[in-house]
Amino acid sequence: MAARGIADSRINVVQGSRRARLTMRTIGIGYLLLLLVIPVITVFIKAFEDGAANAWETITSPEGMHAFWLTLVMVVVSVPLNTIFGVVCAIVLVRHKFRGKALINSLIDLPFAISPVVVGLALMLVFNQRDGWFGPWLADHGIRVLFSPIGMIFATVFVSMPFVVREVVPVLQEIGDDQEQAARTLGANGWQTFWRITLPSIRWGVTYGVVLSTARALGEFGAVAVVSGKISGVTETLPLYVSKQYETFNVSGAYAAAVLLALLGLATLFAMNLIERGGRKRDQAITNTGHTPGTGLSRGEETR
Amino acid sequence: MSIVVNSVTKRFGDFVALDNVNLEVRDGSLTALLGPSGSGKSTLLRVIAGLEQPDTGTVVMNGQDVTRVPVQDRGVGFCFQHYAAFKHMTVRDNVAFGLKIRKRPKAEIEKRVRELLELVHLEGFIDRYPGQLSGGQRQRMALARALAVEPKVLLLDEPFGALDAKVREELRAWLRRLHDEVHVTTIFVTHDQEEAMDVAEQIVVMNEGRIEQAGAPRELYEHPKTEFVMSFVGPVNRLGYEFVRPHDLEIGHVPKQGAIEAMIERIVHLGFEVRVELSPAEGDRLWAQLTRQQAEELELAENQIVYVRPARKKVFDENGPRTEELLPA
Secondary structure (H helix, E strand, O other), X not given: OHHHHHXXXXXXXXXXXXXXXXXXXXXXXXXXXXXXXXXXXXXXXXXXXXXXXXXXXXXXXXXXXXXXXXXXXXXXHHHHHHHHHHHHHHHHHHHOOOOOHXXXXXXXXXXXXOOHHHHHHHHHXXXXXXXXXXXXXXXXXXXXXXXXXXXXXXXXXXXXXXXXXXXXXXXXXXXXXXXXXXXXXXXXXXXXXXXXXXXXXXXXXXXXXXXXXXXHHHHOOHHHHHHHOXXXXXXXXXXXXXXXXXXXXXXXXXXXXXXXXXXXXXXXHHHHHHHHHHHHHHHHHHHOOOOOOOOXXXXXXXXX | OOEEEEEEEEEEOOEEEEEEXXXXXXXXXXXXXXXXXXXXXHHHHHHHHOOOOOOEEEEEEOOEEOOOOOHHHOOEEEEOOOOOOOOOOOHHHHHHHHHHHOOOOHHHHHHHHHHHHHHOOOHXXXXXXXXXXXXXHHHHHHHHHHHHXXXXXXXXXXXXXXXXXXXXXXXXXXHHHHHHHHOXXXXXXXXXXXXXXXXXXXXXEEEOOEEEEEEOHHHHHHOOOOHHHHHHOOOOEEEOXXXXXXXXXXXXXXXXOOOEEEEEEEEEEEOOEEXXXXXXXXXXXXXXXXXXXXXXXXXOOOOOEEEEEEOEEEEEEOOEEEEEEOOOO
């Protein structure tokens, strides 16, 4: 009974009185409704205002379909690049000691810190064919970076770079390197240790980083807008397409394309949820079934 | 496999973890590296394993210089203080890890895993995950995992450090029996002198990156070469340059030559052992260790004035370490 009393008072400390609780809930949910749910629902409603026919036509037009596929290409190319880079970078940052580590560590957040438009302009400076650093040389070799999907991929990779690193670093720090060292003493080389020990241990961090990168790659507008030149049917991704439809007064078409874009994002989140739920359930079965009586687990023992 | 460590030095920044260490370990022996934290004992173990590279010096195994041989090729079994269990694998897969890396046939792996789990008494836990085991079980699993690849050397870094006292004692006894059965050259690190005395054939006492003394447990206890060893391998009273073990303090009711006057401050009964805390007329506090029978015969009581003298003492002065014994009166 005494223990129960303590538990109750602790709940009160955190949540306060009933009125305070209700107020907090109202603020939290109201904020979400106002800024997130209502705008998204309006988009869905608006999309079909001029009838489904127009919506369908906007999406299935050759430019619309091209934008859809180009967006997928952006994701399919940039996400694996960032995943591989992110995991390697996280391992280097956590497991290696070297000069300038702090600098690299803060550089990784640069894409978050600077506006995507600035990223786009920077790429313009580097790759333009007249006086960019690499532009003329690449042009001589027949490679066009600006106003082509290559430049757009650069831009997308740049803006979504930090996600995997930032998700994986804390996981690596938490698990420590004991298991990796144990694998080495058992005869595993670096590659085997990575595939059999490190990667399975960080898989949730990687998964989450991949989902965030995907969402960002799907929706990137600013940087891609600058380097793509927005050529319909050539360098137009879905976000650019939405914007162009809106600017050319096909408002319901713009909303229809926006719905498609939103659905892609939702599908990503949904997939993540599915994977996570399945995986975590299995993990919980592994770690949290407690111990069977009589196995000698006692107070004071390390349970890492 | 015999191990020889030749003038190994290892620095971490400004900190000297190992300072010109020389050590020899006989084939098939059971050795303890004993010392306080920061004495370099774990670093020495990790240098032997190949988990750390020494700045200078060499490690020789069976007459072969292995200093530059990477850890995965040294054929050592290593157990970590916190077990380093592979959390995403079952007990079976944990133990089989080294064998799978060596691409042994499946049937052979399964057979070997079962043998080893029997050896560490975990037969019934083969399909469990480490999260479902107690600390002691996890450490035994880690031992089985290390033994699976038939290492020529078994290295244990504070293997029982994270376990509670009772489990620790059980595992100690079990490790000794295991060593009798498997006969693999074993080195373990500990900061617990009792554990070292209990388990090891040879104890290497380390302090501040150096080896203070190496020898059999009894030799270290009876003939410590330095004050540090004297006070680290057992309890001690200090009288200037002289050191006396609490069980070498004689208590009497009449003044004798060489005896000092002291008052009994406290008497602690610990079953067979009785501890008597004494406050001498001058100098630091002392304590004496008596058997229950001795204490009863002397009819000791708190606040009593008694006369104590060392029956046997160690002197560490400019003439070197020596033992002085009182002739029976």
